[in-house]
Amino acid sequence: MATPTPPDPDYRARVRASFARQPFMTLLGASITALGPGTCEIMLPYRRELTQQHGFLHAGVVATLADNACGYAAFTLMPADSSVLTVEFKLNLMAPAEGEALIARGRVRKAGRTLTVVEAEVSARRDGAEPVVAVMLATIMGLHGRSDGPKEGRA
Structure with missing residues (x-):
């Protein structure tokens, strides 16, 4: 698959902000x-503090990381005047999330004008290995012509 060209050359700064x-x-x-x-x-x-009763990182934490990796992977391919929101996702938990760190890697499968399909793998780094503990498939919506900052009246 060819590397897509982001419509915003300053996408890295926009995503990080x-x-x-x-x-x-x-x-x-x-x-x-x-x-x-x-x-x-x-x-x-x-x-x-992020674990559940068995000492594994909580599934909500795993889902949050995967969702953000998907959303921001999609956001890299959106115009500068866009905002981004998750429409839906499916998360499969494949193994307990335990280790020194979690790493979520999002990758766009198909970028559309409004909807983008993205996948993510979440790995748990431990003892030099990074076994996959979860996979996500998400649909991300680009809100064009809409600020990515907070709405007026919200902090």
């Missing part, structure tokens, strides 16, 4: 570790 406006990502401790046309990688170090 949008990600930085997500207090939830800051709360979790997640960061973008790689970004390219149609791709996004997000990493989250293990934190006990």
